[in-house]
Amino acid sequence: MGLLARADATRLAALFPDLPEHALLRGPETGAVMVRGRQGGTGAPFNLGEMSVTRCSVQLASGAVGHAHVQGRDKAHARRAAVIDALLQGDDSLRATVLKPLAEAEAARRQARAAKAGATKVEFFTMVRGED
Amino acid sequence: MYVAVKGGERAIDNAHAFLAEERRGDPSVPELSLAQIREQMALAVNRVMAEGSLYDPDLAALAIKQARGDLIEAIFLIRAYRTTLPRLGHSRPIDTGAMAAVRRVSATYKDLPGGQVLGPTFDYTHRLIDFALAAEGEAPEAPKAQPLGPVPRVTGFLDREGLIEAEPASDATPRDLTREPMELPADRALRLQALARGDEGFVLSLAYSSQRGYGRTHPFVGELRIGEVAVEMDIPELGFAVEIGEITVTECETVNQFMGSKTQPPQFTRGYGLVFGQSERKAISMSLVDRALRWEELGEENTGAPVQDAEFVLMHSDNIQATGFLEHIKLPHYVDFQSELELVRKMRREAMAGREAAE
Structure with a gap:
């Protein structure tokens, strides 16, 4: 579900363009989720600020129910993610055709950023004071 | 006092049309797309998200375009928009220790596990x-090396030796100033929320004042890290937590001298800053102000410095409240002013009459 939530909406639509018939149980609806942090990174929680999230729940003709909470305000994205969530309960083929390409693209993007960050790792040398 | 006025409808409409034209600027210059603002003015977008207190880069880019680059106006637009959104819930506290960091530096340890990683820094x-940026051209691809993995928390090293105050974990529900009006005394959680959305310039100046001696903080940047963290939320329908997205945050932990008090042995103390986006000036400032505001719980002296005054800091840190109150004075105050005018004329008449009588 995290993968569908984080996915680029255009990419997801390209991977899975046609939605099967489904009924909307809730939404799609855009709202805000309060993101919490922890004092000192590890202590008691505090409210950092909100993020926009769109949620949707659908039911397929088979009866399978799917839910989605996706980052942002894209209702089509939330609906598509909810339908895929419902389909995944009976149809494992989507793992290869939809989830795998998304996971690979995400891993590649993360790897590239981590590698660029890795290239900026430094060694600081402390200069000794008073040395001639 | 502000008294309602009416009329001027056509002038207002025309002013807005003029504004729209000025916003567009010279039509022979290509119009900015939201993607261009989001990608190339990313730090402005980050500031609008942090102080607008809503993480949504596309919306922040739109607000910046609508506000003609006036960031406080853009923050105002975001704040107004967020009031229209239903609250779907709250996330689990983000785990900044598991951050996919692109930058991580420490001013306290030269050699530390994970290393000093500069990242995309100024x-x-x-x-x-x-001047090369004035010409169009492709940016060179940044070099790559061994990918950076998760990096351990610097304050963790001090914590293990008991050299820094403990930060006890809890799952207490924090007060939320967007749901109830801010009331003082404000606990640390509420103060951190206010500072996270507070005006960068104001928080920076307060932090600077504390460095210059108005409420001493003696901070070291133990660690500053920037990167992406997952946001997880408990979904009642599912009965478990799912990842609903990923956000970039900047976290700063300061390590401060502490001589000890009646109740506590000498050890280092903490200041904390956490801000949406890549905003390290703000995160460092926030951690200094957080630390300064903790004087009471640490049993320190109140020197009367502005940065130690929670009411002063928290009641003036919000630039939307500030600009709203400040800018309203340019709106019609005709009735108010008429009464003041009458009053001053009357007092002058009395003063003149008194002077003449004395002569």
């Missing part, structure tokens, strides 16, 4: 205008 640039 530090060590020469601050010379780069």
